[in-house]
Amino acid sequence: MMKKSVKKVMLPVMAAAMAVSFGTLVSAEDETISLTVWGAEEDQTLLKELTDNFQAAYPDQTFDIQIGVESESTAKDTVLTDVEAAADVYAFADDQITDLIKAGALLKLDDYAEVLQMAGKTLDDVKDANVEGSIDAATIDGGLYAFPRAADNGYFLYYDASVLSEEDVASWSSLLEAADAAGKKVGMTLASGWYNASFFYGAGFTTALNDDGTTAIDWNGTSADGYTGVDVVKGMLAISGSPAFMAIADGDISNQLASGNLVACVSGTWDAMTAQEVFGDGYAATKLPTFTVGDQEVQQGSVAGYKYIGVNGYSENSGWAVLLADYLSNEEAQQKFFDERESGPSNKNVGASDAIKENIALSALAQQSEYAQAQKVGGKYWDPSQTFGELIAQGTLAADDDAAIQEALDNLVEGVTASVE
Structure with missing residues (x-):
């Protein structure tokens, strides 16, 4: 069954159903939010830790978050096989962004600025926190289509x-x-x-x-x-x-x-x-x-390239998916990706640490x-x-x-x- 249009259905529903209370986003409806996340095989343990932390940040909301294996290098091929059946949130490499946007497989984050504001963040905060190249590569026709997660997509x-x-x-x-x-x-x-x-x-x-x-x-x-x-x-x-x-x-x-x-x-x-x-x-x-x-x-x-966390344009819970994608790519998450996976951050604060500068790779x-x-x-x-x-x-x-x-x-x-x- 085709999923509902994100922009026409989910954003107004979330705006009406969610409110900010002491910096915590809570749902006014007693419902389970189902989300699927795809990431690299080597990141599965860390993704489980981060999604658990995300759920703990919203104790009044019930989630069902499933994590699947999909390499950033092959994400586009798998997603485009059936965009509607693909994960709500997924990691991918920057060279895939054009084809993903054309297929409707990535939300334009500018359209979800209000959702980010409910979590105490603006899109400018995201842009300012990450190196310029990572933002430029994910910006098409003036719109930002994914959250930067790493600036180490090179060899x-x-x-x-x-x-x-x-x-x-x-x-x-x-x-x-x-x-x-x-x-x-x-x-x-x-x-x-x-x-x-x-x-x-x-x-x-x-x-x-x-x-x-x-x-x-x-x-x-x-x-x-x-x-x-x-x-x-x-x-x-x-x-x-x-x-x-x-x-x-x-x-x-x-x-x-x-x-x-x-x-x-x-x-x-x-x-x-x-x-x-x-x-x-x-x-x-x-x-x-x-x-x-x-x-x-x-x-x-x-x-030279970057890795991103994107939100599927056909996600039924697009607002929550945006918040989760932001969480999986924020400063704390990028610090964990470096600490546990030696992943090179796009976040400026994480990248400025001595540990990054002394890392051999x-x-x-x-x-x-x-x-x-x-x-x-x-x-x-x-x-x-x-x-x-x-x-x-x-x-x-x-x-x-x-x-x-x-x-x-x-x-x-x-x-x-x-x-x-």
Whole structure:
């Protein structure tokens, strides 16, 4: 059954049924508020703690809050399969926001300013509390569509400093050579447009989101820095063709770390605890290495991004869902996410702490941020870029076949720039 329209039904009901009493929002009706929350598997325990605390903050209201597993990286795909059946509140990465808004899967928070005010907060409070980039990335046509929860949605290099030196990890060639000598592997996900774009961005290539939802991409040409896409691919093939390189499926870095096969890997803060456990006293992290493009060493780029808590546009209890999403992303929640998950905060106060500055993973993320950029792409970008990455990972392309490489790049660009249906 289709859920009721949020704006037309739920907001007036909540405004009439709820009142502020000593800073506590209470319901005038004897009813159970049912909400579903989706978050990453590794965050389930923390989400349970936070939702319990949320319920305790409203002792006069009865809740039924169910928590489900859904990675921020795949949230869009699952939500868009059936938006009406998706969670009321869910975590997602910033690159998904455009498609989620188009599908009606995210509420415009500006329309719920009164609900936030009932809890003693304004939308400006949310904006002021978080770093500017996290607000900008969630603001479309002047409206804010999600609560920032983290500013750590980027990647860098973890490595075992008991095996590898700082000189070893400076370039891909020296890194792979040292790993091979140690009988170990260096892992990275290539079959993902989020990761493989790092090589092209480093060489000065671009992607952009057009007003009509299509993606602009120039990887099959020559970058502003004078490098050709063919030469970038050759640099990637030199890496993937090394016996010390392991192409890892998206989301499987943690498992490969735990296997003990890796001496280094490209990942983000979500794998910090696993890397620390595996590498022990050798646990270290730094910016990504340089790689060879033509006869030059080029610093590998990366994607800088954010994680959000959004509210489904089809939520039957949208007002309460907004309050819960705000609670799961507020300063106290972000502090807990850092303390328990080493998640990098978007909240300015949490980010200013000495503990954040001294954190190995977040320090590496900060080093890489100089070479990172926001990735604005449309929905047509992902499948072709994944297919392209698989060609690199599987060694399907030969480094000495310029024509085949150019054809693969042309096919990539054609697929990515296709019109939005």
